Amino acid sequence: xxxxxxLLATGLFGLLCGCLPQKETxxxxxxxxxxxxxxHPDTLxxxxxxxxxxxxxxxxxDSTQQTSTNSGILTETGFTSTSVDTNTTPFxxxxxxxxxxxxxxxxxxxxxxxxxxxxxxxxxxTAGGATAxxxxxxxxxxxxxxxxxxxxxxxxxxxxxxxxxxxNVQQHAILLLSEASSGYNNTNVPYDGNGNFxxxxxxxxxxxxxxxxxxxxxxxxxxxxxxxxxxxxxQYLSPAADSICGNWVGxxxxxxxxFNISKSIVYSRYDINGHIDIQFPGIGFVRNITLTGxxxxxGTINATLTQTSQGFTISGYLKGYFMTVGTGAGSYRASAKKxxxxxxxxxxxxxxVKQ
Amino acid sequence: xxxxxxxxxxxFASSEIFAQSSGNAFTIxxxxxVGKFNIDAGGNFNTIYTDRKLSYTAVAGLGxxxxxxxxxxRTFEASGQSLVSNxxxxxxxxxxxxxxxxxxxxxxGNSAFYLDALYVFNHAQETIGTVNPAIDVLAASQKVDxxxxxxxxxxxxxxxDPLAINFEAEYSVMxxxxxxxxxxxxxxxxxxYLSAGISFYFHN
Numbered sequence: 001x002x003x004x005x006x007l008l009a010t011g012l013f014g015l016l017c018g019c020l021p022q023k024e025t026x027x028x029x030x031x032x033x034x035x036x037x038x039x040h041p042d043t044l045x046x047x048x049x050x051x052x053x054x055x056x057x058x059x060x061x062d063s064t065q066q067t068s069t070n071s072g073i074l075t076e077t078g079f080t081s082t083s084v085d086t087n088t089t090p091f092x093x094x095x096x097x098x099x100x101x102x103x104x105x106x107x108x109x110x111x112x113x114x115x116x117x118x119x120x121x122x123x124x125x126t127a128g129g130a131t132a133x134x135x136x137x138x139x140x141x142x143x144x145x146x147x148x149x150x151x152x153x154x155x156x157x158x159x160x161x162x163x164x165x166x167x168n169v170q171q172h173a174i175l176l177l178s179e180a181s182s183g184y185n186n187t188n189v190p191y192d193g194n195g196n197f198x199x200x201x202x203x204x205x206x207x208x209x210x211x212x213x214x215x216x217x218x219x220x221x222x223x224x225x226x227x228x229x230x231x232x233x234x235q236y237l238s239p240a241a242d243s244i245c246g247n248w249v250g251x252x253x254x255x256x257x258x259f260n261i262s263k264s265i266v267y268s269r270y271d272i273n274g275h276i277d278i279q280f281p282g283i284g285f286v287r288n289i290t291l292t293g294x295x296x297x298x299g300t301i302n303a304t305l306t307q308t309s310q311g312f313t314i315s316g317y318l319k320g321y322f323m324t325v326g327t328g329a330g331s332y333r334a335s336a337k338k339x340x341x342x343x344x345x346x347x348x349x350x351x352x353v354k355q
Numbered sequence: 356x357x358x359x360x361x362x363x364x365x366x367f368a369s370s371e372i373f374a375q376s377s378g379n380a381f382t383i384x385x386x387x388x389v390g391k392f393n394i395d396a397g398g399n400f401n402t403i404y405t406d407r408k409l410s411y412t413a414v415a416g417l418g419x420x421x422x423x424x425x426x427x428x429r430t431f432e433a434s435g436q437s438l439v440s441n442x443x444x445x446x447x448x449x450x451x452x453x454x455x456x457x458x459x460x461x462x463x464g465n466s467a468f469y470l471d472a473l474y475v476f477n478h479a480q481e482t483i484g485t486v487n488p489a490i491d492v493l494a495a496s497q498k499v500d501x502x503x504x505x506x507x508x509x510x511x512x513x514x515x516d517p518l519a520i521n522f523e524a525e526y527s528v529m530x531x532x533x534x535x536x537x538x539x540x541x542x543x544x545x546x547x548y549l550s551a552g553i554s555f556y557f558h559n
Contacts, residue, residue: 068442077495
């Protein structure tokens with residue numbers, strides 16, 4: 001009898017629990033936010049019948065919605081927040097849809113690109129609603145000049161005697177790289193299975209310098225492609241380099257911003273200081289975000305972005321380089337964080353002109 | 356049980372000995388009391404409001420003989436931690452209640468013993484929030500008004516004219532249950548109030 005009572009009570013409790021509404025407080029969804037082809041040269045140079053394997057890297061966003069409440073006797077309040085975690089991991093090539101814009105030039109299957117005929121084709125991959133930025137495939141015939149492309153920027157200002165050159169060359173080609181003032185002359189630059197190369201040239205002399213890259217057809221050296229990269233080398237903190245100092249006006253798609261570059265005698269460096277307004281989705285413009293950093297000796301602009309506004313903590317970076325001592329370009333990325341809010345972010349490219 | 360019965364009998368006996376009424380003379384009553392208010396709000400009230408302050412009451416009345424028209428004004432405050440879920444923060448809660456009671460006091464046979472029958476106006480305000488960290492969207496405040504009835508029994512033995520001391524037990528219950536913003540009904544804002552104080556009876 002006692003056992004029966006316990007069973008009945010247990011059953012009744014279970015029935016009651018089953019009928020009661022269960023408040024769902026956490027809900028996690030995972031979405032593929034971005035897809036990227038790796039390696040990702042702007043141009044992939046291939047010979048007819050050659051194959052190259054491209055792989056993918058996916059950025060997933062784990063979004064968790066959580067409802068938080070605060071309850072008294074008469075009062076109850078709450079909010080639903082979204083926490084976002086981003087992970088970038090290799091993405092299986094066979095789970096993406098690969099396409100070639102010109103199958104007469106190149107076809108692609110599960111990331112394996114096969115060149116068929118001379119011309120250009122754009123290779124792209126799509127998965128889960130995300131599309132990877134395309135790669136341009138340039139195919140040359142056996143009797144043509146091999147393809148060669150150099151990574152940007154084409155023009156830049158540097159403040160040391162060292163410059164890096166990278167790019168992509170058609171397989172089986174002979175790659176030559178030279179710079180006159182340093183005496184650098186490499187007649188057989190190595191590159192990987194995909195034709196990607198990266199070389200560092202040291203010992204440049206100050207002034208306007210031209211780096212010459214040439215890809216020769218291995219069977220007919222007369223068939224060659226030549227590309228150029230230009231750098232202006234000013235010695236760091238020299239009077240010529242000081243030309244970057246002054247007030248600058250930067251431009252993005254949505255707003256202008258201002259910064260100043262000054263020479264610090266104490267720290268023997270160039271400082272960059274300024275302010276920028278950034279628009280964040282959901283909260284609008286955050287004004288007067290402080291921009292502060294230095295100009296590195298390799299010519300890069302490295303600044304951090306900081307501000308506190310409406311309870312939000314703004315942080316991020318602004319990076320770039322000089323095309324001349326009076327022009328610059330780059331990008332910024334900033335995020336806004338506040339307890340109970342999802343992390344908001346904003347990214348944009350910028351150009352700037354010295355006033 | 357015997358002990359309680361003895362105390363009650365002693366109270367009635369003393370009420371005759373220390374009778375505070377002076378015939379049918381016009382009398383002004385002024386007094387004050389301090390006591391403990393055990394609110395009947397139920398639910399999580401005792402869990403949330405762990406720090407309950409003593410409740411103070413001011414009393415005023417006019418009457419002749421054994422009958423008074425009286426008014427009482429009382430305040431009650433409590434504080435504690437509101438119930439926070441799904442976020443690492445400590446809740447905070449403040450409760451402020453003012454109670455206005457008005458009605459009749461009847462002291463049979465000019466004794467020190469009396470009975471009160473009162474109408475009650477309750478006004479309560481609750482403010483909740485969080486600390487460590489303070490989160491704006493989890494802070495809120497709500498005010499409610501609730502009316503009801505109260506009954507009290509007390510003993511007011513005279514010490515030295517016009518001064519008397521007071522011991523009183525009062526129970527109130529809300530007749531009208533207001534509706535909160537979330538659609539729920541306000542819990543009973545009444546309860547048992549046990550107090551001690553002093554009274555002055557000024558006779559004409």
